[in-house]
Amino acid sequence: MGEQGTSGSEGGGSMVEAQAPAKKGDGRAADPRLQGISDAIRVVPHFPKPGIMFNDITALLLRPGVFKDAVDMFVERYRGMGIAAVAGIEARGFIFGPAIALAIGAKFIPLRKPGKLPGEVISETYTLEYGTDCLEMHVGAVEPGDRVVVVDDLVATGGTLSAAIKLLERAAADVVECACLIGLPKFKDFYKLDGKPVYILVESRK
Numbered sequence: 758m759g760e761q762g763t764s765g766s767e768g769g770g771s772m773v774e775a776q777a778p779a780k781k782g783d784g785r786a787a788d789p790r791l792q793g794i795s796d797a798i799r800v801v802p803h804f805p806k807p808g809i810m811f812n813d814i815t816a817l818l819l820r821p822g823v824f825k826d827a828v829d830m831f832v833e834r835y836r837g838m839g840i841a842a843v844a845g846i847e848a849r850g851f852i853f854g855p856a857i858a859l860a861i862g863a864k865f866i867p868l869r870k871p872g873k874l875p876g877e878v879i880s881e882t883y884t885l886e887y888g889t890d891c892l893e894m895h896v897g898a899v900e901p902g903d904r905v906v907v908v909d910d911l912v913a914t915g916g917t918l919s920a921a922i923k924l925l926e927r928a929a930a931d932v933v934e935c936a937c938l939i940g941l942p943k944f945k946d947f948y949k950l951d952g953k954p955v956y957i958l959v960e961s962r963k
């Protein structure tokens with residue numbers, strides 16, 4: 758893992774932006790917790806298919822102090838900002854999102870893969886590197902005007918986050934920012950996704 762504390766990208770056919778991570782010599786002090794977070798993420802070559810450098814956050818989850826550092830950094834960023842809801846993306850956004858929501862006193866909204874939510878849903882289909890996928894959200898989970906942060910573990914092309922933003926905006930939510938632990942290098946030169954900031958803690962090493 759490399760650089761630290763960011764917000765953005767281009768992908769999924771959408772404009773993406775991120776605040777660039779603090780880098781040596783750019784005049785900004787990097788939070789000392791970021792190196793530990795970066796080091797705790799295991800990079801597995803050729804998973805789940807040849808050529809993919811898989812960023813495995815399960816290694817970080819085995820280290821409670823580092824896991825807490827990651828959650829704390831998001832909580833410190835979003836506390837006191839009038840955030841009504843944290844929307845977590847299935848599956849790995851469900852690991853970090855609820856802890857952040859509880860700490861800032863916000864509701865948690867699961868954005869799920871198709872066919873998992875029992876009530877009335879709205880759906881958004883998006884393009885992956887190979888094929889398509891879909892996210893769903895319960896109608897009524899978000900109130901018009903709710904200030905929402907979208908949480909996931911990683912942004913690669915930005916397609917998943919872009920679908921999440923579209924879902925929430927269709928429900929008239931105010932998407933304040935997207936938050937991810939990891940940004941892949943292809944994401945790093947951008948600062949927004951569909952006009953929304955994307956905050957990234959660390960960049961993937963590969």
Ligand SMILES: O=P(O)(O)OC[C@H]1O[C@H](OP(=O)(O)OP(=O)(O)O)[C@H](O)[C@@H]1O
Nearest residue numbers: 847848849909911912913914915916917
């Ligand atoms: O920026 P993108 O190119 O859209 O990719 C990022 C998404 O890919 C991964 O999820 P995945 O679709 O593998 O699902 P999973 O969490 O269920 O494993 C990751 O957790 C993000 O949600």
Ligand SMILES: Nc1ncnc2[nH]cnc12
Nearest residue numbers: 809810811812813911913
């Ligand atoms: N390189 C990667 N590692 C982990 N999850 C991913 N989702 C999309 N690309 C990924």
